[in-house]
Amino acid sequence: MELALQQKLVARLATDREFREKFFADPAGVAASEGLTVAAESFAQIHPEQVRQLARVLRRRRLAVVGIHLPLTRKALGERFADLFRNYAVSPPPGKQPFEDALGFAAFLEQHAAEKGLDPQWAPSIARYEAAELEATWLRRRLLVRCFPHAIKQLAALLTAGEVPPGSYQRSTTAVWWRTAASSRLKHWLG
Amino acid sequence: MGRKTEITNLLANLPRLGAGLAYREPFRDELLQKQSEVDFVEIIGDHYLDAPPERMDELVLLGEHFTLIPHFTNLSLGSAEEIDPVYVEKITSLIKRLSPPWWSEHIGYTRAGGMTLGHPAPLPFTKESVDVMTRNIVTVRRAIATPLILENICSPLLWPGAELAEPAFISEVLTSGGCGLLLDVTNLLTHATNLGGSPEDFLAELPLDRVVQVHFSGGHETNGRLVESHAQPVSEAVWKLLDAVVARAPVRCICLERDDNFPPLPEVLWQVERARAIGRQHRRWN
Secondary structure, eight states, rough: OOHHHHHHHHHHHOOOHHHHHHHHHHHHHHHHTTTTTTTHHHHTTTTTHHHHHHHHHHHHHHHHHHHHHHHHHHHHHHTTTHHHHHHHHHSOOOOSHHHHHHHHHHHHHHHHHHHHHOOOHHHHHHHHHHHHHHHHTTTTEEEEEEEEEEEEHHHHHHHHOOOOSSSEEEEEEEEEEEEESTOOOEEEEEE | OHHHHHHHHHHHSSSOOEEEOOOGGHHHHHHOOOOOSSSSSSEEGGGGGGOOOOHHHHHHHHHHHHHHHESSSSSTTTOOOOHHHHHHHHHHHHHHOOOSEEEEESSSSSEEETEEEEEEEEEOHHHHHHHHHHHHHHHHHHHSSSSSEEEOOOOOOOOOOOOHHHHHHHHHHHHHOOOOEEEEHHHHHHHHHTTOOOOHHHHHHHHHHGGGEEEEOOEEEETTTEEEOSOOOOOOOHHHHHHHHHSSSOOOOOEEEEEEESSHHHHHHHHHHHHHHHHHHHSSOO
8 A cells, every 4th residue: 555655646746846846845744644654754865856857757748749639739839839838737637548638738728828818819729629629539529519710721721731820810710520420430620 | 387488488479570660640641651661560559548430440541551569558557556447458459459469568657546647657666566567467467368568667766765776676577477578778778877877787687588679769868868758860879779689689679769849751761771770680580
């Protein structure tokens, strides 16, 4: 049982920034409060920099996977994709499957854009579009409809070609994903 | 049956695959056109569990063109918690469907206290960890007869209270679990160098007779530390270590991993070709 508690503690240290800083203020005390008995003292010897490096390794892997799930958003945001991901990934990844982290990050981007703005202005729409596609694909939605205030089709084509176009690209777009049955192939309409 | 006999039997039945590529979605369109340049494809098995039909179509298509080797990350063989029986059922089903010559996981854990890390975290190098790994491997092997090989991970964190040196820990896990080794040479180089040790010394302590598959990839250096980012061309230091491993171990295949900063496929395939040539040079395949 002690090893299970130790593993849980290390997992939290590597994924939860707030918990990490609390732990390093009082390692033995926090280890004991997490239920460790025998190992509480030895956990006080864990090197803070090693833990922070482990956190960076795990975050980098999450970033790579999320980047594969949100390729257009990544192109739209360029280097800021990684910067924003760093702000998002201060807590453990949500869910058990890789796409769930991408959905979490897309929601974070939308909230960030609403509170602080995000350039280009159409980037949150691209993130929401890719998140909807992930949801339709992996959650096997029978019908999913999303509306966007930007020209998604045109932007997606430009981003796929490697361009990050200037301009507002304001135009109402509706996207529909559907399956005739849960086991049938996903169809998509974008107009 | 003695250890040597068991290893000999394990390896004797495994095919020599050559040099291949870890499949990632950005390679999808080009890969099928370059079939002759890739001897096999490694897939991340986790990405096809609970997958929608269109995703499974992709797997069928890949399977029609390549030998597929499933590689998993979330089985969490090092978890002291009970291994997830539902996950075992799912991977059993996938492996049965693919019928690969072997499959792989990591020496580490990805699940603890309700969290899923998505990437393996290190274990303490203790007898208790060896016992946990062994217990979980035995559980999985009861369900899956296909040979299991385990990958060495790269971690900056060393748990306090180690009872074994890391190579001895790896050796114990493989021996008690009856597994082959998936030796990631980039992990080995990065891990040993960042901890202030010598990759060659680390290599010398590993049970090289158990190596079945080799992973290699590119990384970079930040603030004096190596980072196995899988996002750059393979460095000469990795090529040198790869050559040393293939010269000494009964390698059945070499797999290039590229996870980020994806270049056009030809820029990746010349590295697969170079790995294939290393295997030929050491007579691991024709």
